[in-house]
Amino acid sequence: MKRETAGEKSVEESMVESIRLVRPEDLNSAGRLFGGSLMQWMDEVAAMVAKRHARGNVTTVSVDQLRFLKGAYQGDMVVLIGKLTYVGKTSMEVRVDTYVEGTDGMRRPITRAYFTLVALDGMDRPEPVPGLLRNTSEQRIEWEGGERRRAMRILRKEEGF
Numbered sequence: 001m002k003r004e005t006a007g008e009k010s011v012e013e014s015m016v017e018s019i020r021l022v023r024p025e026d027l028n029s030a031g032r033l034f035g036g037s038l039m040q041w042m043d044e045v046a047a048m049v050a051k052r053h054a055r056g057n058v059t060t061v062s063v064d065q066l067r068f069l070k071g072a073y074q075g076d077m078v079v080l081i082g083k084l085t086y087v088g089k090t091s092m093e094v095r096v097d098t099y100v101e102g103t104d105g106m107r108r109p110i111t112r113a114y115f116t117l118v119a120l121d122g123m124d125r126p127e128p129v130p131g132l133l134r135n136t137s138e139q140r141i142e143w144e145g146g147e148r149r150r151a152m153r154i155l156r157k158e159e160g161f
Contacts, residue, residue: 008131011139014052016045016082019101022072033072038098038111039063045082046094046115053084053092054119054129061091064149066113070100077101078110085139086146090126091118093146114149 020041028034043060050058072078079099086093094115099107121127134140 008133009053010133010135011083011085014049014084016048016052016080018045018048018080018082020078020080022074022076022078024074027074031073033076033078035068038068038072038078039066041078041080042066042082042096042098042111042113043115045080045096046117049082049084049094050092050115050117050119053087053132054127056127057120057124058092058117059120059124060115060117062116062153064114064116064153066111068111070108070110072100072110079107084132085114085142086150087129087132088150089128091116091150092129093149095142114146116150116153 018041022033026033026037043063047058047060077100079101080096081098082094082096084092085095094117096111096113096115097109098111099109101107119127119129132143134143
């Protein structure tokens with residue numbers, strides 16, 4: 001059964017903000033948040049954004065530019081914010097930014113990455129997604145960056161990476 005994909009959706013319609021508390025089981029041997037746990041949380045947020053946009057099942061196909069800027073520690077509140085930056089015919093690029101939120105309410109960045117996800121039909125085949133409205137200059141700049149990142153992903157794939 002085909003989903004309706006006509007029209008476009010705004011970035012704001014699919015944004016997700018999630019908050020996680022760093023627990024002892026999330027720590028690495030150095031006492032900081034284990035990068036694998038943070039990556040899992042980021043992937044979950046990216047999938048929720050893509051599912052909201054596509055209104056169906058999605059799967060992650062790549063992660064670009066994952067950089068760890070600072071650590072997080074037990075008891076820290078980690079805020080994850082995901083938003084669409086680019087859409088193709090069946091794929092979506094989601095930027096996920098993460099922050100540690102202090103007791104003063106200030107958020108300091110700890111990671112950012114771009115996830116590429118693909119919408120899937122009931123047979124796990126790629127399926128078209130709605131277009132993306134770009135209403136602000138920041139959204140238009142992100143879209144242009146998404147076009148460049150997509151071209152780089154295609155080039156890497158052609159080169160066997």
